[in-house]
Amino acid sequence: xxxxxxxxxxxxxxxxxxxxxxxxxxxxxxxxxxxxxxxxxxxxxxxxxxxxxxxxxxxxxxxxxxxxxxxxxxxxxxxxxxxxxxxxxxxxxxxxxxxxxxxxxxxxxxxxxxxxxxxxxxxxxxxxxxxxxxxxxxxxxxxxxxxxxxxxxxxxxxxxxxxxxxxxxxxxxxxxxxxxxxxxxxxxxxxxxxxxxxxxxxxxxxxxxxxxxxxxxxxxxxxxxxxxxxxxxxxxxxxxxxxxxxxxxxxxxxxxxxxxxxxxxxxxxxxxxxxxxxxxxxxxxxxxxxxxxxxxxxxxxxxxxxxxxxxxxxxxxxxxxxxxxxxxxxxxxxxxxxxxxxxxxxxxxxxxxxxxxxxxxxxxxxxxxxxxxxxxxxxxxxxxxxxxxxxxxxxxxxxxxxxxxxxxxxxxxxxxxxxxxxxxxxxxxxxxxxxxxxxxxxxxxxxxxxxxxxxxxxxxxxxxxxxxxxxxxxxxxxxxxxxxxxxxxxxxxxxxxxxx
Ligand code: BG6
Numbered sequence: 001x002x003x004x005x006x007x008x009x010x011x012x013x014x015x016x017x018x019x020x021x022x023x024x025x026x027x028x029x030x031x032x033x034x035x036x037x038x039x040x041x042x043x044x045x046x047x048x049x050x051x052x053x054x055x056x057x058x059x060x061x062x063x064x065x066x067x068x069x070x071x072x073x074x075x076x077x078x079x080x081x082x083x084x085x086x087x088x089x090x091x092x093x094x095x096x097x098x099x100x101x102x103x104x105x106x107x108x109x110x111x112x113x114x115x116x117x118x119x120x121x122x123x124x125x126x127x128x129x130x131x132x133x134x135x136x137x138x139x140x141x142x143x144x145x146x147x148x149x150x151x152x153x154x155x156x157x158x159x160x161x162x163x164x165x166x167x168x169x170x171x172x173x174x175x176x177x178x179x180x181x182x183x184x185x186x187x188x189x190x191x192x193x194x195x196x197x198x199x200x201x202x203x204x205x206x207x208x209x210x211x212x213x214x215x216x217x218x219x220x221x222x223x224x225x226x227x228x229x230x231x232x233x234x235x236x237x238x239x240x241x242x243x244x245x246x247x248x249x250x251x252x253x254x255x256x257x258x259x260x261x262x263x264x265x266x267x268x269x270x271x272x273x274x275x276x277x278x279x280x281x282x283x284x285x286x287x288x289x290x291x292x293x294x295x296x297x298x299x300x301x302x303x304x305x306x307x308x309x310x311x312x313x314x315x316x317x318x319x320x321x322x323x324x325x326x327x328x329x330x331x332x333x334x335x336x337x338x339x340x341x342x343x344x345x346x347x348x349x350x351x352x353x354x355x356x357x358x359x360x361x362x363x364x365x366x367x368x369x370x371x372x373x374x375x376x377x378x379x380x381x382x383x384x385x386x387x388x389x390x391x392x393x394x395x396x397x398x399x400x401x402x403x404x405x406x407x408x409x410x411x412x413x414x415x416x417x418x419x420x421x422x423x424x425x426x427x428x429x430x431x432x433x434x435x436x437x438x439x440x441x442x443x444x445x446x447x448x449x450x451x452x453x454x455x456x457x458x459x460x461x462x463x464x465x466x467x468x469x470x471x472x473x474x475x476x477x478x479x480x481x482x483x484x485x486x487x488x489x490x491x492x493x494x495x496x497x498x499x500x
Pocket of ligand 1: 018021147191192253325388392446452453454455456461
């Protein structure tokens with residue numbers, strides 16, 4: 001594509017969300033229970049250490065399985081995209097979007113994960129959706145696994161710790177890629193694959209089942225991660241075989257680490273922390289584990305079992321592009337006790353005195369996005385794709401659906417200039433990075449619609465440019481209301497970024 005303005009022609013302006021946070025319809029259309037369906041609503045507390053919110057015990061899983069409705073399990077209702085998808089696609093088209101990043105719920109296709117045959121109703125749901133999107137000129141950018149795996153694979157196999165799950169995933173990947181050949185041009189394998197180590201070696205998502213007695217969680221985590229790398233390489237091979245016109249990307253939660261000081265010990269610590277984030281993309285883009293992670297395993301006594309042929313498979317099936325989420329930067333130091341901590345969706349981090357934080361305590365660092373883009377481009381020299389960036393905030397819905405003072409018209413509005421400001425500041429830095437020479441395919445803002453937060457399960461931590469009228473308990477009309485940011489994003493897409 002040529003470039004007539006600051007952003008390349010054909011730049012993929014879009015929005016992004018995940019099945020488990022948006023779809024609802026958890027027991028409709030033949031869908032099986034997924035691990036996200038058993039995560040109860042919890043109060044987020046001080047948001048400094050929210051990792052506890054993601055832990056689900058076997059007893060809690062059993063209680064959840066015995067609970068039939070949606071009450072108390074926000075991801076079971078999501079934003080009811082399952083019931084509103086046609087209206088939502090119309091809204092995305094009205095915004096002038098070129099891409100919708102979304103995920104397929106594995107448990108809609110294989111309800112138990114290990115079923116011999118896929119669920120036709122589930123396949124049809126996404127086929128209709130992709131067809132409609134393409135008719136509207138919107139490219140689906142599809143994540144195969146976004147914090148959602150069939151619960152049965154978690155409880156019966158131990159999730160990704162089991163090598164057998166790789167085979168189930170391969171069958172799933174072959175099924176969806178085969179079915180959607182020609183409809184989907186951009187595939188992503190695993191969302192934020194680096195979270196496997198941080199949180200969720202069993203579930204492959206924002207849930208960690210209690211480790212069995214005697215199991216070392218880190219050992220299990222790196223083994224589970226290796227299985228995901230193998231599964232990702234197999235899925236990449238499948239896409240390249242079945243649909244050579246389609247491209248495959250990996251997906252990393254890019255957590256850049258700045259040294260807390262110019263003390264060389266802090267610099268080396270920050271470099272180590274960055275390399276431990278980037279070893280994931282080293283495997284998926286370069287095709288091999290880095291020296292940093294191999295040494296870490298040796299030092300920590302971690303043994304990752306690899307089957308014969310695994311390393312060759314990883315080397316031979318690298319991705320076509322690198323996609324990532326960007327929300328914040330982190331700070332590294334050899335003496336963290338000298339500095340205070342602040343929140344993050346996956347980590348708590350040392351407070352950076354130069355940066356403000358969001359309502360949820362996340363560092364607000366637009367310039368860091370320019371840094372990350374240049375850094376990733378220099379390191380890998382493959383096209384990049386920002387597939388998540390956005391602001392979780394409390395929004396105020398003004399007006400009413402049937403306003404008596406205005407002849408009964410719908411006067412509902414959300415004035416979210418803080419969200420527009422967030423996008424403007426980040427996208428100006430993206431523009432700089434493109435001017436620096438970075439090859440960027442697109443930008444999909446998280447989450448388009450208000451969605452259920454991955455970490456806190458709140459609806460009221462709102463990410464959308466489209467308001468969804470529901471609260472944390474799932475009470476509401478689920479009506480869609482265009483926020484001010486909706487109209488701004490519409491201009492952004494229409495002008496290919498010239499509005500910035
Ligand atoms: C990313 C996830 O980590 O951050 C999304 O891929 C998630 O699923 C997003 O929603 C924002 O995090 P949270 O916890 O505020 O929803």
